[in-house]
Amino acid sequence: MQNHRFLGPGPQISFSGLQKLFGLFFFFCALSVNVSASTIQPETNKGSCQYLGKYFPKLKEEGEPVVLNSPFPKLHNRVFFSLHYNLSWHKNDSENIVPETGNSSRMWTKDDALWIVPTFLEDAGTYICTFRNESYCATMSVELKLFKKTEVSLQYISYRQTLISSGAGHLVCPEISYFIQDKNNMEIKWYKDSVLLDQSNKKFSILKGSIYCLINNVTLDNSGYYTCELPFVYEGVKYNITRHVKLQVIKKKEETMPVIIEPNKTVLTSLGSKLIIPCKAFFGLGSRSTMLLWWTANNTFVNNVYKEGRVKEGQHLEYSENNKSYIEVPLIFDSVEKKDLNTEFICTAKNGLGYQTLQARVKEESTFSWGVAMAPLSLILLVFVGIWIHRSWKQSPGKVCTTRKSKIIGQECQPSTPY
Incomplete structure (x- = not known):
């Protein structure tokens, strides 16, 4: 069969030759991917990892399941890191890498998080999280502190939350998302000072399938310690995930319309x-x-x-x-x-x-002058005053009596017009 050729002014290349070139290209690409994947092993480049410091310590109660989140939450999304990476966990006093399955041990990794189910006092310590890809390696440490339930101090392990008085508010049961197995049927029990808050209490509302505890009218008396409790079942064993909340109520400042x-x-x-x-x-x-x-x-x-x-x-x-x-x-x-x-x-x-x-x-402002306005009024007033004086002087004559004794006796004095 005659091979099809690409005709043009330059040299002619057969279609079968192009197939060979593309085959070689994909072979080298696959080889490079295999080589890069083989270099992302937790055992290599241990001495070249950059230590980025300590993550926030975890304070938990003994006997409960614990999940240590990856201290590299944003590192995976950076562009210069490839999609092929390896995240591993090990305890500071041990070189053993925690396995990625929970069938054979109390410790395993899942979705880059370290699970310990259940915890014992000897599990307390510092855990190292190592991130690797083909060109970068970094480590961070997370300290886990465990307390006995009889010796636990709410001051150290409680989560602080704040509400404002004179209104509705809600409490949140924190850091329990890993342990929610059925969100629709989830029931969280809430306690205040070790007293169970039930539905008969009109002050509090606890909704099924919600991580919130609603306080209908927040007052200063609602301050104090609260405990939320979520059941968690693993391999047929039931555990209680407890979280303690220290609520501080702040008095609402009075405001008025301006x-x-x-x-x-x-x-x-x-x-x-x-x-x-x-x-x-x-x-x-x-x-x-x-x-x-x-x-x-x-x-x-x-x-x-x-x-x-x-x-x-x-x-x-x-x-x-x-x-x-x-x-x-x-x-x-x-x-x-x-x-x-x-x-x-x-x-x-x-x-x-x-x-x-x-x-x-x-x-x-108007330029009105009282002096100018009063001038004609003053002239008119003077004219009226003159007329009044003249008429009063004309209508008020004096009284003149004769000096003759003969005329005075038995006669009244008659008015006389003055000269």
């Missing part, structure tokens, strides 16, 4: 003059970290409208009076211009509960 006390809605000034409009807000007894106070001009931040800085916010001042919190922020005009009269300035106060706004309008 109230803006200043500025006035209308501010009178004259063009070209310097002006300061204070904005003062009352925030009650709330936390200062949640208080905000600022100015806007036409619904935009002041520094965005007046980029040249002619109008700007002053320094924020926070202070307390009679245990009540206030914030004051002035709006400063270097010189008032006519366009400021048509600008809407708004001061806004905000905290965790809400906010309040107050608008301030700048208006030009």
Whole structure:
């Protein structure tokens, strides 16, 4: 059969020749993969591993199953590490590598984690985790401390959690994901100070299939030690996975809606003059970290409208009076211009509960003069006073009596018009 050829201006290559070249290429690729895989053995390059330090110590109770997580949680995802790696565990005082199966020993590795089921006091110590690939080797150590149940100190092995009073909250049963065998039918028992919390207690709600314990109304009395207990069965033997939680309840800080006390809605000034409009807000007894106070001009931040800085916010001042919190922020005009009269300035106060706004309008002060306005009124008043005096003087004559004794006797004095 005639071989098909690729025709072209250069040398002609047969199709069978290309098949041979591709075959050689795949052979060398497979050979290189086998060689690299053979180099990823835990027994090689023991002296060239880089020690990266200690991982967080594990404090557990004797007799319970323990899982030591890999101290390299993010190392596997780095690009410069290949997908082919080896992760091994061994105890510091032993060179024996922990096997990858749980059938023949109490210790085995699974998904890069070290399992010990159950634990004895002699299992306490330092465990070395070694990571290797074709070009890198690193080790980290994890210390395991075990306590007898009769000598266990809750202060050292408890997990700390915090809740805020005056509201609902929940506790979490920590580090039990490895031991959950049936999530739908999982039942965790919760204890407070060694007393079982059952469903009849309206204060606590324990949901089936959940790792949470809901506290309906958190109060300061709920502080203390809690214990969650999860059953775990291995090779027909039932174990209890217990975790202790130390709950600290923090009193919720009281907050009130902010109230803006200043500025006035209308501010009178004259063009070209310097002006300061204070904005003062009352925030009650709330936390200062949640208080905000600022100015806007036409619904935009002041520094965005007046980029040249002619109008700007002053320094924020926070202070307390009679245990009540206030914030004051002035709006400063270097010189008032006519366009400021048509600008809407708004001061806004905000905290965790809400906010309040107050608008301030700048208006030009009127040049009205009382002296000029009173001049015509004074003239009119003088005219009326003169007329009144004249009429009063004309209608008020004196009394003149004759000196004759003959005319006075038995007669009244008659009015006489003065000269």
